[in-house]
Structures are given as C-alpha cells and as structure tokens.
Amino acid sequence: MPRPIRAVIHLENLRHNLARMKAAAPHARVWAVVKANAYGHGVAHAFDAFRGADGFALLDLDEAQRIRALGWRGPILLLEGAFEARDLELCSRLDLWHTVHCTEQVDWLAAHKTQVGHRVFLKLNSGMNRLGFMPDAFRAAWTRLNALTQVDEISLMTHFSDADGERGIAHQVAAFERATHDLAGARALCNSAATLRHANAPLAGEGHHGQLSADWVRAGIALYGSAPDCPQGSAQSWGLLPGMTLKSQLLAVQHLQPGDTVGYGSTFIAEHAMHIGVVACGYADGYPRHAPGHNAADTPVLVDGIRTRLVGRVSMDMLTVDLGPVIAQRGAIPAMGTEVVLWGRSSRGAVLCADEVALSAQTIAYELMCAVAQRVPVEVERADS
Numbered sequence: 001m002p003r004p005i006r007a008v009i010h011l012e013n014l015r016h017n018l019a020r021m022k023a024a025a026p027h028a029r030v031w032a033v034v035k036a037n038a039y040g041h042g043v044a045h046a047f048d049a050f051r052g053a054d055g056f057a058l059l060d061l062d063e064a065q066r067i068r069a070l071g072w073r074g075p076i077l078l079l080e081g082a083f084e085a086r087d088l089e090l091c092s093r094l095d096l097w098h099t100v101h102c103t104e105q106v107d108w109l110a111a112h113k114t115q116v117g118h119r120v121f122l123k124l125n126s127g128m129n130r131l132g133f134m135p136d137a138f139r140a141a142w143t144r145l146n147a148l149t150q151v152d153e154i155s156l157m158t159h160f161s162d163a164d165g166e167r168g169i170a171h172q173v174a175a176f177e178r179a180t181h182d183l184a185g186a187r188a189l190c191n192s193a194a195t196l197r198h199a200n201a202p203l204a205g206e207g208h209h210g211q212l213s214a215d216w217v218r219a220g221i222a223l224y225g226s227a228p229d230c231p232q233g234s235a236q237s238w239g240l241l242p243g244m245t246l247k248s249q250l251l252a253v254q255h256l257q258p259g260d261t262v263g264y265g266s267t268f269i270a271e272h273a274m275h276i277g278v279v280a281c282g283y284a285d286g287y288p289r290h291a292p293g294h295n296a297a298d299t300p301v302l303v304d305g306i307r308t309r310l311v312g313r314v315s316m317d318m319l320t321v322d323l324g325p326v327i328a329q330r331g332a333i334p335a336m337g338t339e340v341v342l343w344g345r346s347s348r349g350a351v352l353c354a355d356e357v358a359l360s361a362q363t364i365a366y367e368l369m370c371a372v373a374q375r376v377p378v379e380v381e382r383a384d385s
Helices: 011-024 035-039 043-049 061-068 087-096 104-113 135-146 170-180 192-196 324-330 354-361 363-373
Strands: 006-010 029-033 055-058 075-078 097-100 118-123 149-155 187-190 217-218 244-256 274-279 298-301 306-311 319-322 339-345 378-381
Touching: 006 011, 006 061, 006 192, 006 339, 011 029, 011 035, 011 043, 011 055, 011 192, 011 217, 035 043, 035 363, 043 061, 055 061, 061 075, 087 118, 104 135, 135 149, 135 170, 170 187, 187 192, 192 217, 244 324, 274 324, 306 324, 339 354, 354 363
Parallel strands: 006 378, 029 055, 029 217, 055 075, 075 097, 097 118, 118 149, 149 187, 187 217
Antiparallel strands: 006 244, 244 274, 244 339, 274 319, 298 306, 298 339, 306 319
C-alpha cells in the first residue's frame, strides 16, 4: 500500500467559508484570493469551491491562465501587477485586472499598445511600507493613469498591516481617505482580518455604502478555515471550517520506561511508563520540524479523534505522539493503522485547527498550509463523498 499520509481538501467547508465572508461584507464584492496555489489547497480545487466569488485574486500569470482555462470568465486580479512590460500583453489577451503600485508600471502602460482599455487597481502605501505609491505621489499617479487611453477604469486599494492586532487600522484608513477622498473609482481595502473585524467601520466617500468593506474585499486565509486574528480570534468564533486536513496513521507503538528518551537529540524524557505512537509524517511532508515535543512544551495532535501531544523531535519522515489519552478513553492501545490528524477534521468529527498547531510551532497557519510537500497525496472531499 502507499504511504498513508494524505492531505484532504474539504470543498463544502471552503464554500461555507466563502459564504461566511460574503455575510460579513454583504454590500461588497468578494475577491477569492488563490495565490500560492490557493494557500496550498490547489488552484483547481479552490476554483471548484469558490465559483460563487465575484473574482479571483492571485500573483502569477500561470495561475491566472489556469483559472481562465478552467472556464472562469469573470474578473481576475494580479495583486502585485505586472512584473515586466511584456506581461501587459497577457493581461490584454486574458482580460486580467492588475495592480499598479509604482511609476514603472505606469510607464509600461503608457507604452503598451492595446485595443481594449485595462482595469487597474491603483495601490496606496498607507503605512504597510511594502507596495504602493506614497500619499504625496498617489494623486499624480491617478491623474496620469486617468489620462491614458490604455486605461479603462481605475479602482483604489491599500493593504492593512495591523487589521488583526492591537494597533488597528485607523491610521491607515485616515491616510487612505486623505489621499482618495475626491477621486473616482471603486475602493478595495479589507483583507480577511479587516473584513471580519472592521467591515462595518465608516469610510468617507460616495458610492460604497460608507463602510470600510466598500466595493471589494479580499478574502484570503479565512476562506481556508484559519482565523486571520489568531490567537485573539479563533476559527470557531468566526464560524470558519477547516479547508484542509493533514492526516496519517500509526506505523508502530513503543512502550517506554521512566527515563527513556525519544527521537533525535533526546529532547523528550519519559517521566513514567508510557506508550508512544510512531506516525508517518515528518518535515519532508511539510510538518514543521520546530514544532515542540519536549517535556516543557508540546504540540496538539488527534489520534483516533482524541486530543494528545507530540513527543520528541520531528524527523524527516516520522514523528511520535503520546498515546496515554487515547488509551485512557478507548481502554486499549491503538493499533497500527489508527488515524492520526495533524490538523483538520478527524473521521470521528473532532477538529484540530491549524492555528493551534501553528501557535505551538511559533508560526502561522498560512505557513503550514503552504508548506505541505508535493510528495503528500491530495484527496478531495465533495458533498457526496
């Protein structure tokens, strides 16, 4: 039989999460963000689940071509815009909308020969300090774009650095309002965190219901079942369901005596007699090597639907888990082949959110999902499966 590790994509859960984001911003159109191979879930699977979105947002031209090849005729937005002048040829051919965040991209548009005007999203650097025109240069960029015959429509966008945190977004909203208050164009400000936490906050201007959700929201991580403001919020508190389950099985069971150690570096020492399970999953599958499994800290795992913990250091192809809680509840030592859920939903219905695993490993669920290795087979769970 093949190695038992699997990534299962839950299409109905993804659809549920899209509906949840639509409900959070009922007056806005929703971009389903499918960059990074749909956060590791697969562009084709995400397309199947997110057909109800108003558009797809991504980075790579290859991914845009895949979405078109799958039959999508609606809007597709390149979140970082063109990377070189010749990219605009493909934008024209595929009818791609694209971000404009620097003078070079305006120059490319001015020199571009096209019969059909482009729809662009002019990006303001309101404080994130990654991409976008500074506030004192934004109006001049808008004026120049507005004069180009190559440009059909200009929308206005920015990106929040602290929509999920204590600092909040007020300073960036103020910068956006100052820079755009009398400029025409649809507004697009909210990422997942801002959509769930701030969508109903006021936004000055006409034509977008006076709310921060405005005309477009960009739904990213929340679509895949992770809380964008973890640990303040949780997937459960926001009504989100896991889009992916990473699961495997027990390969073996070991019986430890007090003082026995586990794994490379002997980072876990048994304090009493215990049973541990060996699981077919390691860092070569994308599970984080730095996830703790020592005596002072551990990482949650589900074995046969029961919550337990990682013990010992994660190795390339295997990790080990404490079987004590499983034995206590089931009354027997789990057998070889017993289901182990690294994150997601157990076949018994228990859920271990990727956010919890990420917190233990001092990272974020985005990284876990995107890091699942190509060697891990992918299964798709549909409504009738």
